[in-house]
Amino acid sequence: xxxxxxxxxxxxxxxxxxxxxxxxxxxAVVGLFLIVNDLAGLDWLWGGTSQSGGVGxxxxxxxxxxxxxxxxxxxxxxxxxxxxxxxxTGLVMIxxxxxxxxxxxxTSLIYGLxxxxxxxxxxxxxxxxxVRNDLHGVPPTKLAKTLGSVGAAGxxxxxxxxxxxxxxxxxxxxxxxxxxxxxxxxxxxxxxxxLARINYQLFMATGLGLVGAVVGGLVALNSPPLGGMPTGxxxxxxxxxxxxxxxxxxxxxxxxxxxxxxxxEKARIAIFVSPALIFIFVSLVIPTIRxxxxxxxxxxxxxxVGFDNYTWVFTSDSFFSxxxxxxxxxxxxxxxxxxxxxxxxxxxxxxxRRRGAxxxxxxxxxxxxxxxxxxxxxxxxxxxxxxxxWNNLWWVFAVTVFSTALGLLVAVLADRVKYxxxxxxxxxxxxxxxxxxxGVIWKFVYxxxxxxxxVGLLNGIWQAFGNDxxxxxxxxxWNNFLLIIVMIWIQTGFAMxxxxxxxxxxxxxxxxxxxxxxxxxxxxxxxxxVPTIRSTIAVVVTTLIxxxxxxxxxxxxxTNGEFGTEVLANAMFNQAFTFVxxxxxxxxxxxxxxxxxxxxxxxxxRVRQEQAIR
Amino acid sequence: xxxxxxxxxxIEAGSTxxxxxxxxxxxxxxxxxxxxxxxxxxxxxxxxxxLFITSFRTxxxxxxxxxxxxxxxxxxxxxxxxxxxxxxxxxxxxxxxPAGDGIxxxxxxxxxxxxxxxxxxxxxxxxxxxxENYSRVLSASGADAPNMWAHALNSLAIVLPATVIPxxxxxxxxxxxxxMEWKGRDWVxxxxxxxMAVPLQMGLIPLxxxxxxxxxxxxxxxxxxLFPDLSLNGKALSVWLTxxxxxxxxxxxxxRNYMATLPGDIIESARIDGADHFKIFFRLIVPLSIPALxxxxxxxxxxxxxxxxxxxxxxxxxxxxxxxxVRLANxxxxxxxxxxxxxxxxxxxxxxxxxxxxxLQRYFVRGLLAGSTKG
Numbered sequence: 001x002x003x004x005x006x007x008x009x010x011x012x013x014x015x016x017x018x019x020x021x022x023x024x025x026x027x028a029v030v031g032l033f034l035i036v037n038d039l040a041g042l043d044w045l046w047g048g049t050s051q052s053g054g055v056g057x058x059x060x061x062x063x064x065x066x067x068x069x070x071x072x073x074x075x076x077x078x079x080x081x082x083x084x085x086x087x088x089t090g091l092v093m094i095x096x097x098x099x100x101x102x103x104x105x106x107t108s109l110i111y112g113l114x115x116x117x118x119x120x121x122x123x124x125x126x127x128x129x130x131v132r133n134d135l136h137g138v139p140p141t142k143l144a145k146t147l148g149s150v151g152a153a154g155x156x157x158x159x160x161x162x163x164x165x166x167x168x169x170x171x172x173x174x175x176x177x178x179x180x181x182x183x184x185x186x187x188x189x190x191x192x193x194x195l196a197r198i199n200y201q202l203f204m205a206t207g208l209g210l211v212g213a214v215v216g217g218l219v220a221l222n223s224p225p226l227g228g229m230p231t232g233x234x235x236x237x238x239x240x241x242x243x244x245x246x247x248x249x250x251x252x253x254x255x256x257x258x259x260x261x262x263x264x265e266k267a268r269i270a271i272f273v274s275p276a277l278i279f280i281f282v283s284l285v286i287p288t289i290r291x292x293x294x295x296x297x298x299x300x301x302x303x304x305v306g307f308d309n310y311t312w313v314f315t316s317d318s319f320f321s322x323x324x325x326x327x328x329x330x331x332x333x334x335x336x337x338x339x340x341x342x343x344x345x346x347x348x349x350x351x352x353r354r355r356g357a358x359x360x361x362x363x364x365x366x367x368x369x370x371x372x373x374x375x376x377x378x379x380x381x382x383x384x385x386x387x388x389x390w391n392n393l394w395w396v397f398a399v400t401v402f403s404t405a406l407g408l409l410v411a412v413l414a415d416r417v418k419y420x421x422x423x424x425x426x427x428x429x430x431x432x433x434x435x436x437x438x439g440v441i442w443k444f445v446y447x448x449x450x451x452x453x454x455v456g457l458l459n460g461i462w463q464a465f466g467n468d469x470x471x472x473x474x475x476x477x478w479n480n481f482l483l484i485i486v487m488i489w490i491q492t493g494f495a496m497x498x499x500x501x502x503x504x505x506x507x508x509x510x511x512x513x514x515x516x517x518x519x520x521x522x523x524x525x526x527x528x529x530v531p532t533i534r535s536t537i538a539v540v541v542t543t544l545i546x547x548x549x550x551x552x553x554x555x556x557x558x559t560n561g562e563f564g565t566e567v568l569a570n571a572m573f574n575q576a577f578t579f580v581x582x583x584x585x586x587x588x589x590x591x592x593x594x595x596x597x598x599x600x601x602x603x604x605x606r607v608r609q610e611q612a613i614r
Numbered sequence: 615x616x617x618x619x620x621x622x623x624x625i626e627a628g629s630t631x632x633x634x635x636x637x638x639x640x641x642x643x644x645x646x647x648x649x650x651x652x653x654x655x656x657x658x659x660x661x662x663x664x665l666f667i668t669s670f671r672t673x674x675x676x677x678x679x680x681x682x683x684x685x686x687x688x689x690x691x692x693x694x695x696x697x698x699x700x701x702x703x704x705x706x707x708x709x710x711x712p713a714g715d716g717i718x719x720x721x722x723x724x725x726x727x728x729x730x731x732x733x734x735x736x737x738x739x740x741x742x743x744x745x746e747n748y749s750r751v752l753s754a755s756g757a758d759a760p761n762m763w764a765h766a767l768n769s770l771a772i773v774l775p776a777t778v779i780p781x782x783x784x785x786x787x788x789x790x791x792x793x794m795e796w797k798g799r800d801w802v803x804x805x806x807x808x809x810m811a812v813p814l815q816m817g818l819i820p821l822x823x824x825x826x827x828x829x830x831x832x833x834x835x836x837x838x839x840l841f842p843d844l845s846l847n848g849k850a851l852s853v854w855l856t857x858x859x860x861x862x863x864x865x866x867x868x869x870r871n872y873m874a875t876l877p878g879d880i881i882e883s884a885r886i887d888g889a890d891h892f893k894i895f896f897r898l899i900v901p902l903s904i905p906a907l908x909x910x911x912x913x914x915x916x917x918x919x920x921x922x923x924x925x926x927x928x929x930x931x932x933x934x935x936x937x938x939x940v941r942l943a944n945x946x947x948x949x950x951x952x953x954x955x956x957x958x959x960x961x962x963x964x965x966x967x968x969x970x971x972x973x974l975q976r977y978f979v980r981g982l983l984a985g986s987t988k989g
Contacts, residue, residue, distance in 0.1 A: 268891050272789060272895075273790045279859045280809060280863065287816055287820035294819065410654060413650060426659055427654070428971075429662065431971075433920070434919070434920030434922065434942075437960040440946060444661075445664065449677075453679050453680065455680050549813065556922075572815050573927075585819065589819075592816070593816055
C-alpha cells in the first residue's frame with residue numbers, strides 16, 4: 001500500500017470530494033434519463049434521432065465513477081486528484097459532444113472530431129488505469145504512457161462510433177449485460193451449493209425448483225397454446241411447484257456433513273467444466289455426428305442413398321481422377337527426383353560406413369538431397385493427377401514442407417543477427433493479415449491484363465526477360481502451386497516463431513562443446529540442434545497439416561476453384577450452399593474429417609505422452 | 615574435422631585462440647547467412663509493399679503501369695532522402711559499435727529522421743500520389759452496401775464478444791482440468807484436445823440448421839422440440855456462439871497447459887487455509903494466468919477478425935452485420951480488376967490486426983508457445 005494514504009485529512013479535499021460526488025450524481029441521473037429515453041423510444045431532449053441510449057450508458061457510468069471517486073477523495077488519497085481532473089475532462093467532453101449533436105447533423109470529419117463521446121470513454125478508462133497504477137506506485141512516465149495509449153484507443157473508438165452510429169455501444173452493452181447475467185447465474189449456483197451446508201431443506205427445494213423450471217420450459221415448448229392463456233409461464237410455474245415440493249420433502253432428512261461436502265465438491269467441478277463442454281458438444285460433437293449422418297442422405301436430406309454421395313466424389317473427374325498417371329513417368333521431375341534420391345542413398349552409405357552403420361542420413365548433404373528428390377517425385381505425381389483431392393494433398397505436402405523448412409532456416413539465421421526481432425516481425429507479418437487480404441495481395445502479383453502494360457509483378461519480371469505475358473492463374477496444373485505459395489508465405493511466420501523459441505532452448509554448453517571439438521556450424525545444426533528440437537518440429541508439422549487440410553479462403557478469393565484449383569473445403573461449401581446439395585456437401589466434409597483423423601490420433605498420443613511425463 | 619577426436623572433458627570455451635582460416639570461413643559463413651536472410655526478408659515483404667504503394671496510386675496509373683514504376687517516376691529528391699536516412703543508420707551503427715551501451719546519440723537519430731521525413735514528404739506530395747482510393751473505400755457507400763466504416767464496426771462487434779466469451783468459459787474449464795481431481799478427467803481432456811482437428815466446415819451445416827430451425831427430436835412420429843427456433847441466422851450472436859465453440863478446444867488446451875505449470879504448493883496452502891475452488895480460481899489462478907489469458911485473447915482476436923468462412927456462412931447475406939472480410943471478398947468478386955479499390959480495401963482490413971500484432975507481439979508469441987513447446 002502506498003504511504004500517501006496516511007496523509008492527514010484537510011478541509012480542502014473534503015470539499016472537493018463532496019463536489020465530485022454531487023457533480024457525478026447529477027451526471028449519473030442525466031445518463032439514466034437518457035437511457036430510459038432511448039429504451040422507451042421517447043424523443044424528449046434528443047429528437048429521437050441518435051445515440052441517446054449509448055451516450056446515456058457512457059454518461060451514467062462516468063457519473064457513477066465520479067461518485068466513487070468523490071468518496072475516495074473524502075477519505076484523502078492524493079492520487080485521486082489527477083484522476084478527478086481527468087474525469088472532469090471526460091464529463092466536459094460529453095457535455096460538449098452532447099451540445100454539438102444539437103448543432104450539427106452531418107458526419108463531416110470536423111464534426112466527428114468534436115463529437116466524440118467515446119473519447120470521454122477513453123479518458124474515463126485512462127483515469128481508472130491511472131488510479132490503479134498510482135496505487136501501486138507506478139512511475140509517472142509509465143503513467144503518461146498508459147494514459148496516452150488508452151486515450152488513443154478511446155479516440156479510435158470515438159471515430160468509429162461517430163462515423164457509424166451506436167452499434168458498437170449497443171454491442172458493448174449487450175456483451176456486458178450477457179456477461180453479467182452469466183456471472184449472476186454462475187455466482188448464484190455457487191451460492192446455492194453453499195446453502196446446502198447451512199439449510200439443506202431450503203437448498204433441496206430451490207435446487208429442484210430450478211430443475212423444474214427447465215423441465216417446465218421444455219414441456220411448454222412442446223405443448224400447444226391454450227386459448228389466450230400464456231401456457232408457458234403456467235406450465236413452468238406448475239413444474240417449479242411440483243419439483244420444489246419434492247425437494248422440500250426429500251430435504252427433511254439431512255445427510256451427514258461428509259456427504260454434503262462431497263456433493264458440493266462434485267457440483268463445483270460440474271459448474272467449472274460444464275459450460276465449456278456444452279459448447280463443445282453442441283458446436284463440435286453433434287455437428288460431426290450429424291454431418292456423417294447427412295452424407296448418407298440425398299440432396300434434401302430426405303432419402304437414404306447409401307454410399308452414393310461418396311461414389312459420386314470418387315468417380316467424378318473434378319475430385320479424383322487418376323487418368324493422368326502415365327504422366328508421372330514421363331515427367332523430367334520424376335527422373336531428377338529418382339537421380340537425387342539415388343545420390344542421397346549413395347552419400348548416406350558413404351557416411352554410414354564412416355560411422356559403422358548401413359545408412360546415415362543426419363547431415364545436410366544426404367538429407368537435403370533426399371528431401372529435394374522426394375519433393376520432386378511427389379510434385380510429378382501432383383502435377384499429373386487431377387482433382388480436388390489430389391490438389392488438397394499437394395497443398396498439405398507443399399505447405400508443410402516449405403513452411404517448416406523456411407521457418408527453420410529463418411529462425412536459425414535470425415538467431416545470429418542484431419536486427420533479429422525486426423527480421424522476424426517482417427517474416428511473421430503475413431500471419432496478421434487475413435487470408436482474404438493475402439489473396440488480394442497475391443492476386444495482384446499474379447495479375448494478367450489483356451490491354452497495355454502488365455501491372456502484376458510476376459508478369460513484369462517475366463516480360464523483363466523478354467517473354468510474352470502469361471495468364472498465370474489459369475496455367476494448369478502449376479496454378480495450384482502459385483496458390484500454395486500464398487499459404488507458404490503466410491505460414492512460414494508461424495513455423496519460424498515456434499521453432500525460434502525452441503532454438504533458444506537448445507542448451508548452449510552442448511553447442512559450445514561441439515564448437516570446441518571443431519564441428520562446423522552445419523554439423524552442429526544437424527547433430528545438436530535438430531535432434532533437440534525434434535518434438536517442436538513435430539508440433540509444427542501436425543499443426544500445419546491440420547490447418548492446411550482445411551484451406552478455403554485463399555482458393556475462394558483467388559480462383560473460386562476454377563482452372564482446376566478446386567480444394568475440398570471450397571467444393572464442400574459450394575455444394576452445400578450454392579447447389580443446395582447437403583448430401584454431397586456433407587460427404588465432402590466427412591472425407592475432410594477422415595483425412596484429418598490420423599492427425600487427431602497423433603495429437604492424442606502426444607498429449608498422453610506429455611501427461612505421462614508430468 | 616571429426617567429432618570423434620579425443621579431448622579433455624573440461625575445456626573452457628574461447629580459451630584457445632581461433633586459427634585465422636577458421637575465423638575467415640566463419641566470417642564468410644555469417645556473411646552468406648546474412649545475405650540469405652536479407653533476401654528472404656525482401657522476398658517476403660515485396661508483395662505487401664506492392665499492395666501498399668498501389669493503394670496510393672491513381673486509377674489511371676494502376677491500370678496502365680506496374681507499381682514498381684513508382685520508383686522510376688518519383689523525383690530524385692526521394693532518393694536523396696533515402697540516402698541521408700541510410701547514412702544516418704550507418705552512423706548510428708558506427709557510433710554504437712565500440713561502446714555497445716545501446717543508447718543512440720542525438721545526431722545520427724536526427725539524421726535518420728530528416729532523411730526519412732524528406733523521402734516521405736516527396737512521396738506524399740508527388741503528383742502521382744493520391745488518397746482518393748482510401749476515401750472511396752472508406753466513406754463512399756456504393757449502391758449495394760454500407761461503407762467500410764460500418765463493416766469495420768461490424769467486425770469489432772463480432773470480434774470483441776467472440777474473444778471475451780470463449781476466454782471466460784475456457785478459463786474455468788482449464789482450471790478444472792489442471793487442478794481439480796475427478797474421474798475421467800484425463801480422458802475428457804484428451805477428447806477435447808483431439809477435437810481441435812475437426813474441420814470447422816463439418817460444423818457449419820448443422821449449426822446453421824440449429825440456429826435457423828432450432829432442434830427437434832422425432833421419436834416414433836412424435837416430434838419433440840429440444841431447443842426453440844430463435845432465428846439467429848443473420849445475427850451477430852450466431853457468429854459469437856460459433857466462434858466460441860470452435861475456439862474452445864485450443865483455448866482450453868493452451869490455458870490448461872499454462873495453469874498446470876503454476877506452483878502447486880501455493881494452491882495447496884490456500885486450500886489448507888480453507889479457500890474453496892471458487893476463491894482459489896479468482897484470487898490465485900486468474901491473476902497468475904494473465905499472460906496466457908492475454909495471449910489467447912490476442913490469438914482469438916486475430917483469428918476472428920481475419921475469419922471469413924464462419925462470417926460468410928452465418929451473416930454473409932446480412933449487409934448490416936457482415937464484417938470487413940466478407941465485404942472485401944465481395945469486392946474481389948464484383949470488381950476483380952478494380953485494383954485501386956481492392957488494394958486500399960485490403961490494407962484497411964489489415965490495419966487493426968497489424969497494430970494489435972505489432973504492439974502485443976510478445977504476448978502473442980508467448981501464447982503460441984504456451985501449448986506447443988512443452989514436454
